[in-house]
Each structure stands twice: as C-alpha cells, then as structure tokens.
Amino acid sequence: MDLLNALVAFLNFVFVPAAAYGAQLALGALGVTLIYGILRFSNFAHGDTMAFGTAIVILFTWGFQSLGISLGPLPTALLALVPGIAVTALLVLGVDRVVYRFYRARKSPPIILVMASVGVMFVMNGLTRMLPYIGVNEIRFDDGARFVISVREFRDLTGLTEGLALRSTQLLTVVVAVLVVAALFWFLNRTRSGKAMRAYSDNEDLALLSGIDPERVVRQTWIIAAALMTIAGTLYGLDKSFKAFNYFQILLPIFAAAIVGGLGSPLGAIAGGFIVAFSEVAITYPWVKVAGYLFPDWQPGGLLQLLSTEYKFAVSFIILIVVLLFRPTGLFRGKSV
Numbered sequence: 001m002d003l004l005n006a007l008v009a010f011l012n013f014v015f016v017p018a019a020a021y022g023a024q025l026a027l028g029a030l031g032v033t034l035i036y037g038i039l040r041f042s043n044f045a046h047g048d049t050m051a052f053g054t055a056i057v058i059l060f061t062w063g064f065q066s067l068g069i070s071l072g073p074l075p076t077a078l079l080a081l082v083p084g085i086a087v088t089a090l091l092v093l094g095v096d097r098v099v100y101r102f103y104r105a106r107k108s109p110p111i112i113l114v115m116a117s118v119g120v121m122f123v124m125n126g127l128t129r130m131l132p133y134i135g136v137n138e139i140r141f142d143d144g145a146r147f148v149i150s151v152r153e154f155r156d157l158t159g160l161t162e163g164l165a166l167r168s169t170q171l172l173t174v175v176v177a178v179l180v181v182a183a184l185f186w187f188l189n190r191t192r193s194g195k196a197m198r199a200y201s202d203n204e205d206l207a208l209l210s211g212i213d214p215e216r217v218v219r220q221t222w223i224i225a226a227a228l229m230t231i232a233g234t235l236y237g238l239d240k241s242f243k244a245f246n247y248f249q250i251l252l253p254i255f256a257a258a259i260v261g262g263l264g265s266p267l268g269a270i271a272g273g274f275i276v277a278f279s280e281v282a283i284t285y286p287w288v289k290v291a292g293y294l295f296p297d298w299q300p301g302g303l304l305q306l307l308s309t310e311y312k313f314a315v316s317f318i319i320l321i322v323v324l325l326f327r328p329t330g331l332f333r334g335k336s337v
Helices: 002-039 046-066 077-105 110-130 151-158 168-190 192-202 204-209 214-239 244-249 251-261 266-284 288-294 309-326
Strands: 147-149
Touching: 002 046, 002 168, 002 192, 002 214, 002 251, 002 266, 002 288, 046 077, 046 110, 046 214, 046 244, 046 251, 077 110, 077 214, 110 244, 147 151, 147 168, 168 192, 168 214, 168 266, 192 204, 192 214, 204 214, 214 244, 244 251, 251 266, 251 309, 266 309
Parallel strands: none
Antiparallel strands: none
8 A cells, every 4th residue: 555655646746747847848849959950050049939929828818718718628728829829930930030031041150040049039038028918927827627636536536545636737738749749740751841841951952952942941940840839838837837937947958858869859859858857856856755655664864855946957957968978969869969
C-alpha cells in the first residue's frame, strides 16, 4: 500500500505536471527549431511573441464569453485560438517584412538577425503590455471543467491515503500537443509545401535552382511558427496563468529544449522539451513525502530537495551549458550552435 501511495505522490507532483510542462516546452521549442532550421537564426522574440498571441487569445476569449459562446466543459480559449493565431501570424509577417527581410536580402550574418530579434523582443514586450485589459497583471482565463479527477474522487475510488488530481488543462495540454505535432509532421512530410520547406532548410541554393519560391517558404515558416507560439503560450497560460513577464522567462527553457534535442531537428525539440521539463520538476521537488512512503522508518533531516523552486530556471541554464560544451549538435544531431 505504501508503494502505491509513493507512486501516486510521484504521479501527482512530478510526472503529471512535468508531462504538461514538457508538452508546452516542446511546442515552443518546435517553433524555435523551425525558424532556426529554415530562416537560420535564433529568434529571441519567441517568448514575447508567445505572450502577444496568448494575450490576443484572452481578448477573444472574453469577447466570446460576453456573447454567451462557449465550448461547454472545454475552455473557451480553444475557440479563440483560431482568431488569435490569425492576428499573431499577421503581426509576425509584418515584422518580417519590416525588419528581417531587409537583412535577409543583404545576406547578413545570422548574428545580425539575432540582434534584430532582440530589438523586436523589447518592442513585442511593450506591445503586449499596452493591449487593453492586459497590462502587467496576472490573468486567469480558464473556464469549463476544472478537474478530470479530483483528490477526493481518487481517494474514494482507490481507498489510498494519497490522492491524485488531474486538472483538465493538464490533460488538454498533452492531447492538443500530440495533435499539433502529428499535424506538423504530416504537413512537413506529406505536402508539397512541407517538402519545399525541408528542401530549403537542407540546401538553400539547390532549392532555389529547383524553382522553390524562397519568399513563400519564409511566409509559411512564420505562419506555422506563429501558430505554434500561440498554441504553446495559450496552453501554458491555461495550465498556470497569464503574465507577460513569465513568457520572457520561459524563453530560456524553450531554447534549452531546442538545443538539447538539436537545433533544426523537430524530433529533438520534442524530446528536449520533456527532458528539460522533467529535469526542472524532479530537481526542485521535495521528495520527503515519497521517501516517507518508501522508507517509513527513516526520518530525513530535510525536504530532500536538490534546489529550491526559485532556482528552477537554473536547471535549464545548467543543461544548456553542459550540452553546448559536450554535444553542441544536441541529442538528434541538429545544426551546431
């Protein structure tokens, strides 16, 4: 019985939160690796574009709710994703035309584009905070059913001391992430446009000689990246809460996930997202409760916590440094940083 209680505690406090967080990081890292693999620069405005897209989704969510439109047990934000992605795609296409296209036409080194993206990051951050009703405050916009199963229901069902709570947003995050990843891989591998994007990524000169329109590839890349950023940001906000600054902070774990898996490798981005998420959660979780079930006669002198939760982003930083030092191409041998 104690072993089952330890397993439930592990699932409740480590596995389920890390799986949901990993799915969010994987979607964010997919956007980073797509831009790096095709447009050949690291987009530091990624996190703040996620914040902008999520803010637009929130505004549309409130608009739908005021009109009495909802999805029943599912969050209304899922319905608001469609116009949110459209607005975000228009914004990033406009930014590309105004900023990145200039440097791309002059064959500027990637570092120039990276520095330009830092400028875009600050502009995007200010733009998000200036949106009406958004500002700098913490916003909760989840509605519908809150739990798939609650702690009390689980205890009544199993008779265990330890309870398991599965929030609907956690399950929704994993399901949506699986569907989005499947759709993206189908697009890249089965459609003509997806194959053109892959060809452009592998060899730009040969792709141009084959008649592939580079501007069309660029537009498609930004539209797909905008969709990934908006979906990832919305799922992160539904699971936790929305605060514009949090999306600036999440940029580090997203980049760590993309680099761990291998920049330019979609499979690597997914694997990296879950590696970073499980590392962060496992290292900052106090294991004293699990140890108490496994070793009832042992009285630990502390919380058995390797790092405090305030330092969870330090885990991403350490992982990032280790990978860059010993395997800069990542686990799936993407492009070297």
